[in-house]
Amino acid sequence: MKLFGEKQSDEKGKGKIYACCKGELCTLEDTGDDIMSSGILGVGYGIYPDFEDGYAQIVSPVSARVIDVSTKPDAAVVKTDDGLKVLISFSAFSLRETKLTIKSGDKVEIGDKMAVVTPEDDKKRAVFVVVENSDMLMDYKVRKGNVASSDPAMKYSV
Numbered sequence: 001m002k003l004f005g006e007k008q009s010d011e012k013g014k015g016k017i018y019a020c021c022k023g024e025l026c027t028l029e030d031t032g033d034d035i036m037s038s039g040i041l042g043v044g045y046g047i048y049p050d051f052e053d054g055y056a057q058i059v060s061p062v063s064a065r066v067i068d069v070s071t072k073p074d075a076a077v078v079k080t081d082d083g084l085k086v087l088i089s090f091s092a093f094s095l096r097e098t099k100l101t102i103k104s105g106d107k108v109e110i111g112d113k114m115a116v117v118t119p120e121d122d123k124k125r126a127v128f129v130v131v132e133n134s135d136m137l138m139d140y141k142v143r144k145g146n147v148a149s150s151d152p153a154m155k156y157s158v
Contacts, residue, residue, distance in 0.1 A: 015080075015155070015158070019061065020058050025153055026046055030046070033126065058116065058117060059112060061153065062084070063108065064107075066107075069102065075088065086132070089128040101113050111150040
């Protein structure tokens with residue numbers, strides 16, 4: 001489609017959200033978490049982290065500004081340059097299991113360390129990445145299976 005005589009790029013309005021850690025990536029629905037799988041908070045994915053050396057490092061799935069960090073600490077919200085508000089939630093882990101390395105106002109790039117989680121027991125728990133304002137997405141697709149940290153996890157168009 002041409003606007004005012006200019007050709008629009010095929011990539012305009014398309015983006016990627018990357019894996020926030022190494023592990024098993026699945027849709028929110030596949031996590032079985034009542035709240036996240038309902039989609040009430042938005043669309044996204046869950047990752048069951050691989051714990052190497054007794055912990056999992058959580059990294060930023062997008063380049064963005066940190067706009068909110070919970071006081072528990074069990075979540076952070078970042079805002080990308082294209083306006084996406086992305087929630088990274090560690091709510092399945094207890095306070096003793098989560099250490100945040102970011103604060104509100106920080107600028108993070110894809111792959112920057114955000115938190116470290118350590119399991120308290122053998123219970124399988126997910127880290128969630130959710131686009132809170134997902135009503136602005138025209139389309140999205142979540143990759144499934146094993147991923148490395150910062151692998152593409154979700155493609156979207158706005």
